[in-house]
Amino acid sequence: MKTLSRDIQGFDLVSQWLIWTDNVANFDLEGLPLNTAILEERQAYPLWPPFTIKDDSTNGEVTYSGLCIMMLDELGLRLNFSYKLVEPSDNEWGRLDNGRWTGMMQQLVTKQADMMAAAISIQQEREDDVDFTYPFFYDYKGIIMKHDTSNLDDWDELIDPFQPVSLVLLLLSVPTMAALLCVCENITPANQQDKRSDWPLDISPFKSFSHCLLYMYGALLCEGGEDTCKSLTGRTILAFWWLFALVVGGIYTGNLVASRTITAAAPVINTLTQLLEHPSYRWGIEQGDYLSMMFPTSNIDKYKAIWAGVERFNKTDPTVLSSNYSAHMAAVRRGNYAFFNDKSILAVEVSKDCENLVLATEQFLPMQFAIGLHQFSLYRLQLSKE
Incomplete structure (x- = not known):
């Protein structure tokens, strides 16, 4: 993989970028191939629609689609670069584990990938080790659960x-x-x-x-x-x-x-406080999601209580901290289980099964999705402009 710091040709390219003006039309990566980290489940089930969708059912070949893929195709066309999609082996977004990153963050920090293109949010801990472009999507965290139909026959x-x-x-x-x-x-x-x-x-x-x-x-x-x-x-x-x-x-x-x-x-539970007060409910978060870092370190009482519940449930049910999105949704459909994740993604699930699934009205933790790059990357400004 040719980067800006591995050979003389790369340094020549750096000097050329430094003297260019803000005219985006002059920006050309000369067909440079980029390894792009993308979070996707290694099954036919599309893990993160509509941002990244994986399909390996077409003649045995794996194909990717979604908003992020369309964005990469357009950026590659405008800036003249190609890309190769690389999935993280642990299937995680990226969290700090004993001071080391996992998932896509680990791929980017260790330079196994040159770019993260997925529904990954800008967070302070991540910005300490990587750079992000301007946001391309704004979202919140939400709560999904099974609709309570126990009183429909009364x-x-x-x-x-x-x-x-x-x-x-x-x-x-x-x-x-x-x-x-x-x-x-x-x-x-x-x-x-x-x-x-x-x-x-x-x-x-x-x-x-x-x-x-x-x-x-x-x-x-x-x-x-x-x-x-x-x-x-x-x-x-x-x-x-x-x-x-x-x-x-x-x-x-x-x-x-x-x-x-x-x-x-109408959902049975509308807020985090109501969830904490509901004794029959368990809740879970996706391992590697930013919530798995934010909840344990938060000074907000209800966030601390939510994480304490996750740790308590995890002793008997490892699903609550699974990195498998499908496992969480299966638990939601069984009932008495709340799942925290990006609201836009959960809304897609509700739209597909509105008779059984429902979103809580409370939304929390505003997020900004952006492309992740190496620290001090000279791609950042031009990718942001595009």
Whole structure:
């Protein structure tokens, strides 16, 4: 691999860069091949979409795609360089382990690679040993978990659309209106026998309170009947009751659908504090992720508590500190497990399985993704401009 410090030709190239102006069009790496570290799981499953995606199912050949690959292709075209992708043997982003870097950071620091091109964030500890370009993406850390469906079959959920006071008034309105209709039908002249006439009287069924009660209840459920009132007063009462029943039915149906939709999308836990207070939940982080360095050294109480929980769970369940992203997501789908990672990546998981997965509303630790380079690299400025 030809670099700027390995041979005389490289030093000649350095001197040429130093006298160039800011005109990016003049910047040319003369086809220089760069070893680029990229974090990817060595399986067909795409580990980090949409940034880096690996596919080895095409004729047995490994191919890479994603936003970072598209960015590398465009940079190589503009600045005239080629690249070779190299995966870290430990499949980690990069953390300090007894003073030594792991993962992609180790590849870059030891000059096994010339560039890190992945969704790796700029952090103070990393900047002490490598340089970064200007950020190309901004993100936060998020929390993903399985949606709790334990209460979706409760029958008492059917009364949730109305407040208790509304339900009581609605129930009282049925016998009240039934009694009013019955009284009106009994006192109306249309239902009184004319003593001067020999024609038989067609008795209205609404003269019976029980019939009025059943009719009012059926109308509330939008179930009609063939009976009608003989009096104009009774028919007016029924007309207003049917209008009332339609309005109540529409409001109930809308609120019921809305309440079930909100329940299906709402997470059980929304914040780190709530997670700490939930005794049945475990949580994990990806080994090599920046959180595996930040949590142990943080002075914030809730971060300390989160890391204490990770250490406690790790004694019986090594998944909580696994570097295998798929293992964490499998634990999430089993339930009672929260996984911390980049929010944009977790949002992709939720979009693929929104019925079972949900994101907590809290986001923390703002991040900036950038290309990593050797310290004092002369590529940094020109790559940032592009």
